[in-house]
Amino acid sequence: MPLKLLVTVKRVEDPESRIKAKPDGSGIVTDGVNYKMNPFDEIAVEEALRLKEKHGGEVVVASLGGAAAMTELRAALAMGADRGLLVRHDGALDPGIVSALLQALVAAERPDLVMLGKQAIDDDQNQAGQMLAARLGWPQATFASKKESLESEAEQKKQPGVAVAADGKRALVVREVDGGVETLEVALPAVVTVDLRLNKPRFASLPGIMKAKKKEVREIPAASLGVELAPSVVVRRLLDPPRRQAGVKVADVAELWTRLHAEAKVL
Amino acid sequence: MSNVLVIAEQSRGTLRKATLSALTAAREVARRTGGGVSALVLGSGAGAAAEELAAHGVPVRLADAPVLAHPLAEAHAPVVAEAARAAGASWVVTAATSYGKDLLPRAAVALGAAVATEVLAIAGDGGEILLRRPMWAGNVIAEVELRTAVKAFSVRPTEFAPAARAPGGSVTPMAVAVDAASLGTRFVELQEVKSERPELTDARVVVAGGRGTKGDFGPLSALADDLGAAVGASRAAVDAGWVPNDWQVGQTGKVVAPDLYVAAGISGAIQHVAGMKGAKVIVAINKDADAPIFQIADYGLVADLFQAVPALRERLKAG
Structure with a gap:
């Protein structure tokens, strides 16, 4: 059965950029900061593409935010997604609003699976997928992973980690949980959020980038979706974390032991 | 009322230590709001974990039913919402473990609650409570306000000392109305990482x-x-x-x-x-x-x- 997959793509600060709070705490310093697709979302896009390659169907990518998010949508289209949705909203969002906007997209698109990164690496909330599943009354499988490592043959062959049954009615999802690896079976439609070790995302090819420019991206004003857009998780100020001071370099193992034993008293 | 409900975590009747850190955070909120703290243990055969938690001086609701045997958010979330209503809770607190992270946002939707995750500290004065949580991989700490009537947060266990044992606790069973046949999620297996060594998060x-x-x-x-x-x-x-x-x-x-x-x-x-x-x-x-x-x-x-x-x-x- 062909699958319709809806995948979220968030524009975030590049994790390699240096992030610090502004002195007045009103935001982060954005000078010299680059932007890219949330790395967890990149894994979600990759997984959706693999599922489409196996089962057929369509991969729709959606982003919520300002016009700049078009760059990340195009990046997902260049990886191979079929079309994009950009829900335009220039104000602050929180997981409650994000999940409500996504619920509206789901109502219009009727996907079999919604795939999201387990969290975005900017606000690190880890909530939107769970809240979306709750709003829809759908099963959820968070923190999707797989048993094979990223160096395994299964990964080389670009096999999907999420195992959708041939009839498209159910999926087996392997999850990373405290203390081990759990497998759940979810009835579709369902929400899956992905963890780091589900796959290694592909790079966009040059033809892929060219094709992406012609793919459809529909802009939808957030205000048209009937969702209350006032955030209820409000960041009042940002602070620098307590910094650890660099300690001392020790000459050798003997000195290390002495310091740990006599000075720090931890051995 | 500004009561606080702690969602506990247990496995086969053993309470997870992270729950005691969540209890400490819950008490810090209650101290500021003037409300009472109670807890909820979910599972099947979880009575021993409920008794253990009660031994830390907290009244515990025990939702014990076969349908709750596995930590499925779809099954556990409605029970959390029901217990929060029964407790008159305006705050719901749990530990930011994989169970807590999976469950809390789902339960929060049923309560109309906004959620703050991985809370490191509780700030603010008077009636106002601000929650400190990491963003951008901990490069920045945000002070966050939740503006819903019912509020929820998960705590990073390493940031709150586990609650000590204390008298005054109790265990009260709670009826579970979740219908197993209605669930779209089925537990298949858990491959546990077995080790003789201490748990990473508990090790000295x-x-x-x-x-x-x-x-x-x-x-x-x-x-x-x-x-x-x-x-x-x-x-x-x-x-x-x-x-x-x-x-x-x-x-x-x-x-x-x-x-x-x-x-x-x-x-x-x-x-x-x-x-x-x-x-x-x-x-x-x-x-x-x-x-x-x-x-x-x-x-x-x-x-x-x-x-x-x-x-x-x-x-x-x-x-």
């Missing part, structure tokens, strides 16, 4: 390795065994398939705060440091004198871990 000493181990965790495991320590790993080592996922220390793995953290062959990526910078003493052993790990280590040793770690074991034995 953690010995961790990264790319520099080249996949050989033998020397580090031996040192860990000598010290009664847990073994951790950087994301690079886990991604390479050298060690189980469960060993990953970092923003996206486990957050640990042991007395001693030995990082061997770990460069010190921000992502990793976010998971271990709460350690009391950090030792870095790395061949690369410029590795960023040395900027946060209390004691740095520029050396090949394959020589330094066995030498450290010898020195330990010599006493």
Whole structure:
């Protein structure tokens, strides 16, 4: 059965950029900061593409935010997604609003699976997928992973980690949980959020980038979706974390032991 | 009413220690709001965990039913919402474990609650409560206000001391109305990582390795065994398939705060440091004198871990 997959793509600060709070705490310093697709979302896009390659169907990518998010949508289209949705909203969002906007997209698109990164690496909330599943009354499988490592043959062959049954009615999802690896079976439609070790995302090819420019991206004003857009998780100020001071370099193992034993008293 | 409900976590009747950290955070909220604290234990055959939690001076609702045997958010969330209503709770608190992270946002939707995750500290004065939580992998701490009538948050267990035992607790059973046939989620299996070593998040000493181990965790495991320590790993080592996922220390793995953290062959990526910078003493052993790990280590040793770690074991034995 062909699958319709809806995948979220968030524009975030590049994790390699240096992030610090502004002195007045009103935001982060954005000078010299680059932007890219949330790395967890990149894994979600990759997984959706693999599922489409196996089962057929369509991969729709959606982003919520300002016009700049078009760059990340195009990046997902260049990886191979079929079309994009950009829900335009220039104000602050929180997981409650994000999940409500996504619920509206789901109502219009009727996907079999919604795939999201387990969290975005900017606000690190880890909530939107769970809240979306709750709003829809759908099963959820968070923190999707797989048993094979990223160096395994299964990964080389670009096999999907999420195992959708041939009839498209159910999926087996392997999850990373405290203390081990759990497998759940979810009835579709369902929400899956992905963890780091589900796959290694592909790079966009040059033809892929060219094709992406012609793919459809529909802009939808957030205000048209009937969702209350006032955030209820409000960041009042940002602070620098307590910094650890660099300690001392020790000459050798003997000195290390002495310091740990006599000075720090931890051995 | 500003009552606070703690969602406990248990496995086969054993209470997870992280729950006691959530209880401490809940009491901090209640102290500011003037409300009472109660707790909810969910599971099947979870009575012993409920008794254990009650022994920390808190009234416990016990939702014990076969449909709750596995930690499925779809089954547990409606019970959390019902218990929160019954408790008159305006705050719902749990530990930011994989169970808590999976469950809390789902339960919050049923309560119309906004959620703050991975809370490190509770701030604000008077009636106002602000929650401090990390963003951008811990490079920034946000002070967050929740503007819903019912509010929920998960706490990072390393940041709140576990509650001590105290009298005055009780266990009251609660009826469970979840219909197993209505669930779209089915538990298939749990492959547990079995280990004789202490749990990473509970261990007094953690010995961790990264790319520099080249996949050989033998020397580090031996040192860990000598010290009664847990073994951790950087994301690079886990991604390479050298060690189980469960060993990953970092923003996206486990957050640990042991007395001693030995990082061997770990460069010190921000992502990793976010998971271990709460350690009391950090030792870095790395061949690369410029590795960023040395900027946060209390004691740095520029050396090949394959020589330094066995030498450290010898020195330990010599006493």
